[in-house]
Amino acid sequence: MAVVRVRLKLVVTVMMINLFIFILISRNSSRDKSEELKLKIPSKPFWNNLTPSPAFWNRQQQMLDLRNNPILVFRSNTTYLPGWPNDTISSSDPCQANIRVSTQVKDYNSLPERFKDFLLYMHCRSYPILVDQPGICKDQPFLLLAVKSLAPHFDRRQAIRQSWGRAGVMANQTVVTIFLLGDTTAGDHHPDLSEILEYESSRHKDIIQWDYRDSFFNLTVKEVLFLDWIQTRCPGARFIFKGDDDVFVNTYRILDFLKGLSKPKAMDLFVGDVITNAGPHRDKKVKYFVPESMFIGQYPPYAGGGGYLYSGDLAARLHNVSQHVMLYPIDDVYTGMCLRKLGLAPEKHKGFRTFGIEEKYRSNACAYKSLMLVHPRTPQEMIQIWDWLSNPSLSCQ
Numbered sequence: 001m002a003v004v005r006v007r008l009k010l011v012v013t014v015m016m017i018n019l020f021i022f023i024l025i026s027r028n029s030s031r032d033k034s035e036e037l038k039l040k041i042p043s044k045p046f047w048n049n050l051t052p053s054p055a056f057w058n059r060q061q062q063m064l065d066l067r068n069n070p071i072l073v074f075r076s077n078t079t080y081l082p083g084w085p086n087d088t089i090s091s092s093d094p095c096q097a098n099i100r101v102s103t104q105v106k107d108y109n110s111l112p113e114r115f116k117d118f119l120l121y122m123h124c125r126s127y128p129i130l131v132d133q134p135g136i137c138k139d140q141p142f143l144l145l146a147v148k149s150l151a152p153h154f155d156r157r158q159a160i161r162q163s164w165g166r167a168g169v170m171a172n173q174t175v176v177t178i179f180l181l182g183d184t185t186a187g188d189h190h191p192d193l194s195e196i197l198e199y200e201s202s203r204h205k206d207i208i209q210w211d212y213r214d215s216f217f218n219l220t221v222k223e224v225l226f227l228d229w230i231q232t233r234c235p236g237a238r239f240i241f242k243g244d245d246d247v248f249v250n251t252y253r254i255l256d257f258l259k260g261l262s263k264p265k266a267m268d269l270f271v272g273d274v275i276t277n278a279g280p281h282r283d284k285k286v287k288y289f290v291p292e293s294m295f296i297g298q299y300p301p302y303a304g305g306g307g308y309l310y311s312g313d314l315a316a317r318l319h320n321v322s323q324h325v326m327l328y329p330i331d332d333v334y335t336g337m338c339l340r341k342l343g344l345a346p347e348k349h350k351g352f353r354t355f356g357i358e359e360k361y362r363s364n365a366c367a368y369k370s371l372m373l374v375h376p377r378t379p380q381e382m383i384q385i386w387d388w389l390s391n392p393s394l395s396c397q
């Protein structure tokens with residue numbers, strides 16, 4: 001009996017509490033009714049107003065982002081943004097020099113020539129192809145080795161062909177090697193090497209050349225042209241190595257590494273010698289100097305341009321996203337910017353030695369066995385190291 005009474009008490013108490021809450025809520029909601037029609041409008045916008053950056057590149061990128069913003073598509077066919085400087089070129093041909101930059105970049109007139117050249121043609125990213133190898137990827141290479149070279153570097157290219165860039169079947173995988181060139185004969189007082197280059201190209205069929213001035217600040221042009229090229233000529237490549245013509249690449253080690261990758265890891269692969277927490281150099285004497293009138297902010301993590309390795313799958317995504325990133329005068333930083341836009345970051349691998357190895361290991365064959373890339377190496381060194389590594393009797397602990 002006592003138990004029943006206690007339960008009854010409990011039930012009654014709970015009901016009383018419920019009733020109390022009900023009254024409280026209904027009183028409140030009836031009080032709200034009178035205020036219901038008043039809209040609550042925040043006195044200030046609750047998002048940050050996007051203000052034009054004082055730096056030219058950042059501002060161009062902001063405008064590109066606005067134009068690619070799916071919510072703001074209605075603006076996509078206007079040539080300017082209300083309230084923003086009229087920075088963009090109105091000409092329908094972006095490959096005409098954009099002379100208006102001289103008024104849009106604060107200290108344009110005092111900038112070194114290479115910046116003026118870059119700024120004038122920053123909007124142009126398509127140049128005619130002069131030499132192509134349309135069928136070079138017909139066998140769907142497992143690994144495409146793409147080497148950034150300059151026309152006069154005949155000996156480096158030949159050393160690469162005779163060593164780490166030996167195309168064909170290696171370790172049971174198809175390897176294709178190409179050399180990426182711009183034009184160095186136009187202007188700049190360079191000797192005309194076009195006939196020798198023509199011979200080299202017909203002899204080896206591994207030269208890709210575009211009609212633009214092959215300068216340091218135009219390496220990003222080489223990058224976007226190469227991303228286009230992969231999609232049209234080599235979309236089946238499983239993996240791509242892109243690097244300079246003064247590096248030694250241990251192709252055996254790279255193939256071994258790639259074969260051991262899991263499927264998901266292989267899809268998003270981007271490895272190299274990764275630089276983090278870097279920003280533009282502000283010292284005019286440094287090769288990588290970039291003025292504040294042009295770029296402000298930090299660089300995203302990026303893999304040093306000496307050489308990095310990525311998947312063909314990622315190359316397709318980089319190709320797409322690169323159209324949403326303004327050209328930047330430093331090519332490896334630019335690729336880092338594209339990766340960042342894809343929500344990815346390059347991965348550091350200790351096998352990539354873009355800053356070299358200790359002097360005492362230089363002539364030690366075994367020191368190279370576990371590495372993927374060493375920078376810098378002369379043509380003679382490339383052939384020597386390759387001979388060491390290709391010797392079946394080489395045994396290392």
Ligand SMILES: *[C@@H]1O[C@H](CO)[C@@H](O)[C@H](O)[C@H]1NC(C)=O
Nearest residue numbers: 073074075076077078079080
């Ligand atoms: C934008 O382009 C569309 C179709 O291309 C056209 O119908 C529309 O009038 C354009 N709007 C403006 C503001 O130019």
Ligand SMILES: *[C@@H]1O[C@H](CO)[C@@H](O)[C@H](O)[C@H]1NC(C)=O
Nearest residue numbers: 079080081083084085086090
């Ligand atoms: C920018 O250019 C457009 C078209 O060329 C023009 O209508 C507009 O007034 C210009 N805006 C400014 C701020 O100069």
Ligand SMILES: *[C@@H]1O[C@H](CO)[C@@H](O)[C@H](O)[C@H]1NC(C)=O
Nearest residue numbers: 142169170171172173174259
């Ligand atoms: C080479 O590849 C083929 C086809 O993928 C395979 O059947 C063969 O076993 C491989 N040989 C070696 C030595 O790995």
Ligand SMILES: *[C@@H]1O[C@H](CO)[C@@H](O)[C@H](O)[C@H]1NC(C)=O
Nearest residue numbers: 117118121212213215217218
């Ligand atoms: C890049 O190439 C274009 C086309 O040849 C040229 O007009 C421009 O000056 C070059 N830019 C630099 C920075 O050399």
Ligand SMILES: *[C@@H]1O[C@H](CO)[C@@H](O)[C@H](O)[C@H]1NC(C)=O
Nearest residue numbers: 313315316317318319320321
């Ligand atoms: C690249 O963009 C094209 C056109 O928008 C799209 O069809 C394709 O799926 C995209 N590719 C990748 C890998 O994102």
